[in-house]
Amino acid sequence: MLAISIGKKLVRAVAVLLVVTFVTFCMMFGNADGIAKGVLGLDAQPSDVQKEVVKLGLDQPLLVQYGKWLLGVVTGNLGHSFFTGQSVNEALATRVPVTFSLVIVTLILTMLLSVVIGVTSAIYGGWIDRCVQFLTVLGAAVPAFIIGVALVFAFAVAIPLFPATGYVPLTQDPSGWSKSIALPVLALLIGSVAGAASQIRGAVLDVQGRDFVRTLRARGIRETPLLFRHVLRSASGPGLTALSLQTIALLGGAVFVEQIYALPGIGQLANTAAQQGDVPIVMGIVLVTIVFVLIVNLLGDVANAALNPKSRVR
Amino acid sequence: MSSRPTTESVLARSRQPRRRRPLIIRLLVNPLGAITIAFLLVVVVLAVFAPLIAPIPPNATQLSDVNALPFSPGHLLGADQSGRDVWSRLVWGTQPTIVGALIVLSVSVIVGVTGGLVAGFFRGTTEATGNFLSDVIMSLPGIVLLIALYTLTGPNIPVAMAVFGILVAPTYFRLVRAVVVGVRSELYVDAARVVGLSNVRIIGRHVLWAVRGPVIIQSAFIIAAGIGIQAGVDFLGLGDPRQPSWGSVMQDSFNNIYNNPVGVWWPALLISLTILSLVLLGNVLRDELQSIGVKPLSKAQQRKLAARAGKSFGRPAPQHSSAIAVRDLRIGYPQRDGEILEVVHGVDLEVKPGEIHGLVGESGSGKSQIAFSTLGILPREAVILEGSIWLDGQDLLADRKKGAKARGRKIGYVPQEPMSNLDPSFTIGAQLTYGLRAVQSISKKDARAKLLALLGRVGIRDPEQVFRMYPHEISGGMAQRVLICGAIASDPDIIVADEPTTALDVTVQAEVLELLRELSRERGLAMILVTHNLGVVADLCDVVSVMRNGLIVEEADVESLFAEPKEAYTRELLDSSRSVEIIEEAS
Numbered sequence: 085m086l087a088i089s090i091g092k093k094l095v096r097a098v099a100v101l102l103v104v105t106f107v108t109f110c111m112m113f114g115n116a117d118g119i120a121k122g123v124l125g126l127d128a129q130p131s132d133v134q135k136e137v138v139k140l141g142l143d144q145p146l147l148v149q150y151g152k153w154l155l156g157v158v159t160g161n162l163g164h165s166f167f168t169g170q171s172v173n174e175a176l177a178t179r180v181p182v183t184f185s186l187v188i189v190t191l192i193l194t195m196l197l198s199v200v201i202g203v204t205s206a207i208y209g210g211w212i213d214r215c216v217q218f219l220t221v222l223g224a225a226v227p228a229f230i231i232g233v234a235l236v237f238a239f240a241v242a243i244p245l246f247p248a249t250g251y252v253p254l255t256q257d258p259s260g261w262s263k264s265i266a267l268p269v270l271a272l273l274i275g276s277v278a279g280a281a282s283q284i285r286g287a288v289l290d291v292q293g294r295d296f297v298r299t300l301r302a303r304g305i306r307e308t309p310l311l312f313r314h315v316l317r318s319a320s321g322p323g324l325t326a327l328s329l330q331t332i333a334l335l336g337g338a339v340f341v342e343q344i345y346a347l348p349g350i351g352q353l354a355n356t357a358a359q360q361g362d363v364p365i366v367m368g369i370v371l372v373t374i375v376f377v378l379i380v381n382l383l384g385d386v387a388n389a390a391l392n393p394k395s396r397v398r
Numbered sequence: 399m400s401s402r403p404t405t406e407s408v409l410a411r412s413r414q415p416r417r418r419r420p421l422i423i424r425l426l427v428n429p430l431g432a433i434t435i436a437f438l439l440v441v442v443v444l445a446v447f448a449p450l451i452a453p454i455p456p457n458a459t460q461l462s463d464v465n466a467l468p469f470s471p472g473h474l475l476g477a478d479q480s481g482r483d484v485w486s487r488l489v490w491g492t493q494p495t496i497v498g499a500l501i502v503l504s505v506s507v508i509v510g511v512t513g514g515l516v517a518g519f520f521r522g523t524t525e526a527t528g529n530f531l532s533d534v535i536m537s538l539p540g541i542v543l544l545i546a547l548y549t550l551t552g553p554n555i556p557v558a559m560a561v562f563g564i565l566v567a568p569t570y571f572r573l574v575r576a577v578v579v580g581v582r583s584e585l586y587v588d589a590a591r592v593v594g595l596s597n598v599r600i601i602g603r604h605v606l607w608a609v610r611g612p613v614i615i616q617s618a619f620i621i622a623a624g625i626g627i628q629a630g631v632d633f634l635g636l637g638d639p640r641q642p643s644w645g646s647v648m649q650d651s652f653n654n655i656y657n658n659p660v661g662v663w664w665p666a667l668l669i670s671l672t673i674l675s676l677v678l679l680g681n682v683l684r685d686e687l688q689s690i691g692v693k694p695l696s697k698a699q700q701r702k703l704a705a706r707a708g709k710s711f712g713r714p715a716p717q718h719s720s721a722i723a724v725r726d727l728r729i730g731y732p733q734r735d736g737e738i739l740e741v742v743h744g745v746d747l748e749v750k751p752g753e754i755h756g757l758v759g760e761s762g763s764g765k766s767q768i769a770f771s772t773l774g775i776l777p778r779e780a781v782i783l784e785g786s787i788w789l790d791g792q793d794l795l796a797d798r799k800k801g802a803k804a805r806g807r808k809i810g811y812v813p814q815e816p817m818s819n820l821d822p823s824f825t826i827g828a829q830l831t832y833g834l835r836a837v838q839s840i841s842k843k844d845a846r847a848k849l850l851a852l853l854g855r856v857g858i859r860d861p862e863q864v865f866r867m868y869p870h871e872i873s874g875g876m877a878q879r880v881l882i883c884g885a886i887a888s889d890p891d892i893i894v895a896d897e898p899t900t901a902l903d904v905t906v907q908a909e910v911l912e913l914l915r916e917l918s919r920e921r922g923l924a925m926i927l928v929t930h931n932l933g934v935v936a937d938l939c940d941v942v943s944v945m946r947n948g949l950i951v952e953e954a955d956v957e958s959l960f961a962e963p964k965e966a967y968t969r970e971l972l973d974s975s976r977s978v979e980i981i982e983e984a985s
């Protein structure tokens with residue numbers, strides 16, 4: 085049952101991947117003249133534009149172009165940048181680790197903090213709960229780029245504790261790395277903890293109101309084991325869903341944060357590539373993000389299925 | 399519906415606001431609502447009257463004023479690195495920001511609401527397709543797609559905002575679909591269909607009315623998201639460089655942060671406060687439109703309330719040797735306006751050892767409240783205003799720890815709805831064993847043996863197999879037997895059974911009642927049996943207390959109650975139950 089449901093989810097994920105990349109591909113490669121003009125400059129002669137279109141292979145039917153691109157994806161060749169000639173694989177290989185280290189560190193911290201904050205707030209109620217609710221509204225409402233700028237102002241300009249820009253690879257210098265991602269992670273963390281904590285709080289409150297919790301309490305089980313063994317177990321499903329949605333939101337936030345702190349990740353690359361009209365690079369980044377999102381969703385689904393006895397037995 | 403009790407209905411009643419004033423008045427009376435609306439009005443005025451308000455054209459540069467400080471002459475908020483007036487640029491930037499947010503709102507409302515209405519109303523494949531699309535869109539990283547879009551369109555904020563509108567449309571879709579599915583199953587839509595109204599008119603007349611509240615609330619959040627993303631896209635430099643906007647002012651000032659550190663404050667504050675106002679207004683709207691209202695009180699507040707009620711806990715113990723005795727019990731629920739809705743008004747109840755005591759009455763008469771308070775499992779919102787519950791010479795209400803100790807050990811609980819009262823994440827065996835070992839020091843092996851024997855006793859045919867099963871794998875009747883087994887496993891003196899047969903099939907009902915009778919006799923168990931069904935009372939009970947509006951109006955042994963009811967209300971109850979029986983037999 086579990087294997088079948090995972091298989092189904094996998095098929096579905098591949099279908100989503102194909103649909104989304106196809107739509108994006110058609111949108112981006114549909115305007116062949118525009119791309120060629122972008123590469124050559126706005127005052128290029130029409131004949132040169134025509135030549136460039138042929139040179140870049142943009143004169144072929146879209147479906148053929150997409151097929152070629154897809155074949156490239158399968159064989160591990162995502163094409164070359166229109167501008168630098170660098171292969172997209174190479175560009176991504178240096179950029180992806182930066183973004184992922186940012187997202188994954190934030191995600192781990194988000195999990196720890198939001199579970200503690202959300203559960204505490206739901207259990208204790210009273211003024212703790214009111215404070216948490218107020219702060220989570222605040223934290224989730226203010227966009228990541230504003231928090232990022234505020235942190236630059238506070239900890240790099242006003243009190244220079246951290247470097248405002250630049251990235252040090254983990255393998256090169258662990259302490260430099262942690263310093264270089266401290267502010268970016270904090271900028272992402274505030275919003276994602278706020279978002280996840282309020283949803284986890286809601287999930288715990290929801291389970292606490294269920295009939296079976298009342299019955300277990302009436303059977304003499306104390307509050308602490310009741311919380312850890314029964315309530316949190318049932319709340320973990322919705323909690324996981326909240327976390328996987330936050331992960332996707334983190335990927336979006338990373339685009340801004342990389343721009344602010346000049347981190348050489350895929351978000352920053354996407355921004356520069358998009359402004360240049362470097363379609364193969366942008367397409368590669370869309371692919372990487374979609375795959376990442378699908379993997380996160382899939383992991384969330386698998387964990388949920390594993391937690392839910394209905395899909396486990398028989 | 400009327401057979402479903404009571405605690406829920408009490409809460410629901412206490413949630414209804416007393417007076418219905420127009421929404422806008424209620425928003426303005428609420429301080430948070432008034433402040434946020436005022437701030438948002440200022441923003442709208444800035445957008446509409448920008449040419450009149452802004453002192454200088456937004457792109458006018460003045461080299462002498464480069465990086466001018468805030469409050470310097472001619473520049474309220476200072477000037478940027480090109481000598482442009484920051485205040486004027488922010489004022490001029492308001493309109494495109496608002497327009498962008500409105501594009502997001504209208505596209506997402508049109509796409510999401512329409513999709514939700516269609517999916518919810520026609521169900522089937524339409525709904526499945528809609529759900530699939532909505533899931534896919536929800537899992538897309540929006541900003542990455544907006545960046546990709548830039549390669550296609552160049553700096554074109556309206557198109558980007560329209561695409562973002564589609565990306566957030568699933569929130570409306572899911573919301574509206576859920577509401578429509580709910581409304582659809584309600585009777586009045588069926589009635590409308592029977593009368594011969596077309597689908598379109600049904601959607602227009604009834605469903606749109608039902609979804610308006612949630613849609614209005616959600617819209618506040620969507621506008622906030624729209625402003626955030628628009629400012630973000632401009633901040634990344636993907637907007638039109640010639641047109642000032644909040645995001646582009648932010649970008650300029652950020653690039654200049656080392657020369658003019660305060661410069662980033664103004665756009666950052668304006669964007670954050672606007673978004674915050676919208677989100678807070680959304681929360682106020684939710685409170686006003688959905689009235690989720692009553693918050694549980696803290697312990698200190700509960701004590702204060704009980705003290706204010708005038709009398710204290712801990713009156714002397716009753717003389718009789720009863721299994722359990724309730725004295726002067728008063729229970730209330732705090733309302734939104736700070737008053738307390740009292741639902742149990744001073745009830746005395748006494749159950750002798752081995753006695754099956756029926757507690758009957760209509761929905762909302764307070765019977766479940768009494769049952770829950772003997773177990774200490776009232777909803778968090780409830781407040782015990784006064785009274786005592788005596789068990790073994792101790793007042794369970796005066797000493798919370800004693801109350802907690804009696805729970806499960808001396809008093810067992812059999813709930814109403816069997817399926818929702820078992821934890822779906824654990825096997826039957828695991829949750830029974832864990833519950834038993836929480837109140838008795840008994841080895842796992844012994845607990846298992848005891849529970850298997852008991853499962854057999856309550857009529858489970860293959861205890862070993864059921865032990866390994868999950869709640870979703872067994873029937874309602876079996877689940878109720880499992881719950882009875884859980885209640886009696888720790889050898890309590892009293893069982894509180896709250897409508898133990900209401901949710902079961904008629905054939906199973908009789909078996910479960912018979913089982914309860916046998917167990918009571920075998921073990922000398924006293925029982926408080928909460929029910930609205932006088933048939934059950936006649937069948938099972940020794941003594942009956944009739945409840946009405948939070949009071950016990952009559953108490954008598956079962957024969958004399960049925961033979962010569964003293965109270966008019968009891969007679970009414972008996973008559974109506976007989977006529978129900980006649981109808982049931984006839985059908």
